[in-house]
Amino acid sequence: MSVQDVVKRCEGLFEDLEFNAVKQWKAAHPGAKAIGYMPIYVPREIIHAAGMLPVGIFGGGDQIEVIQGDAYYQSYICRIPRSTLELGLNGKLDCLDGMLFPSICDVIRNLSGMWQIMFKDKYVKYFDLPQNYDDDTGGRFYIHEMEALRKDLSSLGGRQITDDNLRDSIAVYNENRKAVRELYMYRAQKPWQAPTSEMYLVLRAGCVLPPEEHTALVREYISETEKQKRPQRDNARVILTGAFCEQPPLGLIKSIEMAGCYVVDDDFQLIQSWLLDEVPVNDDPLGELSKAFLHRSASTSSKYDEKKADKGQFLLRQVKTRGAEGVIFAAPSFCDPALLERPMLQEILARHKIPYTAFKYAENTGQMAPIREQAGTFADSIKLWSAA
């Protein structure tokens, strides 16, 4: 496939709110189940080890008219739960046999209980993640949570999830994470070759494809885009942060790029780059998943920073290692984690004299002109400032 074909395929998967890829996978694997998960993070390895398809659900985006979902939410709640409910109530998620709601914020937490009530025939689990990072405390609790999920999925799937199954799945996801890291690295080196609007789609395909297929797709994208030389522009290199749950519309990402920014790191669909390195494949698969989560995972606003000194360090590292010149805080309206975190991160960036700008969006934001103007002014100011 050419790079255009790869992107086109990914775009098709992204736009398909009927989740046909999931249906096709199920048709090809009679009796196998598909399990949805919401942002930010669940150990997909356990779902995969059960012979099931993990499916990332990031709301309905800007392609769905939310009617029923709005009847469940006040105007001051973000949009992702209402469009997710809309998908559920319209039967678009019927292909899923269960849904996982990881701990991220109170809205998604409460949605887990709503799902229990509204979709009684489905497996529904609130999946708690530890905020204590000691192996013997938070780790023990987390392993117990994972064991409970393993038990539930074993019973749902009608077969025991063995340690061997888990090890195989960890290896599969290690490879997937490696490919994703390669893509992030490639974009940071040559952002003109891997525009974020394309990379986003390639990664988003990982929400509905089996990880093995997605890994191959990511690598194919890298090799195909490398073949096709694209013009390099004098854009500002920026990190985009705050978009880890409700996703901005694709048009917004394109607008930022068109305004003169190369996004060289981001936190879209953070699950795919959550664990920062390989999870060792050994005798204690859940123990290793736990250690990776506790000690070698991305920092984001729904995770507690144990010490004041830890705050913002992950972002500063991103700025440094990716060679970024500024940070764009892009947060969904009414997103408590991102919006409460933002002033703290801004203070740290200011201390390090790293320029930043901030705006809010919703997954169905339609007016891009203000975003383009703001991002353009930001890019210009970086260029003028660094030239001075």
Add this chain to the structure above:
Amino acid sequence: MTTATAPVPTAKKEVIKEDAMWLQKELINRNYHELATAHERGKKVAATFVPGNLNELLMCFDLARSLPETNALQNAMRKKSGKMVLDAERDGHSEDVCTYVKADLGMMLAGEKGPTGEALPRPDVLLLSYTGCFTFMKWFELIRQKYDCETTMLHVPYQGDGRINPSMREYVVKQIKEKVIPTLERVSGVKFDIDRLRGYMRESQKAEDDLVRVLQSAKHRPSPIDGYFGAVYYIGPIFTAFRGVPEATRYYEVLRKEVEERMRAGKGPVTPEGDHPGEKYRLVVEGPPNWTSFREFWKMFYDEGAVVVASTYSKVGGVYDFGFRHDAERPLESLADYCLGCYTNLNFPQRIDMICKYMDEYQADGLLINSIKSCNSFSAGQLLILREVEKRTGKPAAFIESDLVDPRYFSAANIKNRLESYFQMIKQKRTSSENVHRH
């Protein structure tokens, strides 16, 4: 996240209060004075949140206790919070986030004067009990960022499956033992004594028994209390710095006797304008109250003859009416169960079950939801609660919107209109049901 405490309104005209309410006011004001003078008396100060507060444990280290939600709501009742919220927004905080947080940060920006006008000291330690509210975590990270004070995190897992499993309890106990206690020992310089903790917990239990009797008195007709507007006074001491203190035990004993006396006399609740004009509607309320116009809000109910017989908000700092008590025989496990069992740590099916139970046991005419813009922990999903409760009980439910401490979100005319329509609806429903029975 929201929480309760004893409001101390400053009104120009004379406000009618029960004796227990005066006592409560005295306790709350005394705590502010103790906080103001803590450092000069050589005492260290801890800040912690109402849901999942470990008051008995903090007292074991001789720490003065400050509760930021309480400070915010006290400021709101004194009409001070609007400016604080605006100041925090001007300082870079989003208009979308919790106004308790912004009122607290605004208070710091204005020179850290507490609600009573006395200085509020900088905390020496933040006990971040992450119970039932995500915002708590960011709130204390924000304070830590500003003050650089020691912070100890107690992560309380959510009852996603509607129960407390042993792993959850073990996780909380382990954190208390290995993180919280060592930090408090270090900050305070006081060695932990489990028997001292047990002593406080025995005291807590007595107060909890009396509080439950007070809250359950509303099953009586007419109800001698208002289980929402009145209850926020009643829960003040036990939800804040006084659980486990003998004065609080005495307060609840006085309160219980007062309420029992009202019940014997066939009296309704005491309102700020005197005796309740007569019980016409019995309601269950879900969600926290608005604090900026608390009296005006309450008046809209009693003027129409409405009494709130039970509320979920009065369980935000501990659900005692379903049997939980602090247990001196298993102190740390019991503290864990307390945190795990607070109302906003319950999942949706549990919350709905609780409300339906209240509707039945307190013979309520309907459910009213006061949805708070600031508080996703309560608000996200409340419209489903409304539908489910209506479906299960056959009783009418209504929905109003306001905010905790941001006066911009209290629209008196809108709320009054909705309430009046709602009371009409209850009346009609009652009449039609009586007609059905008659024929």
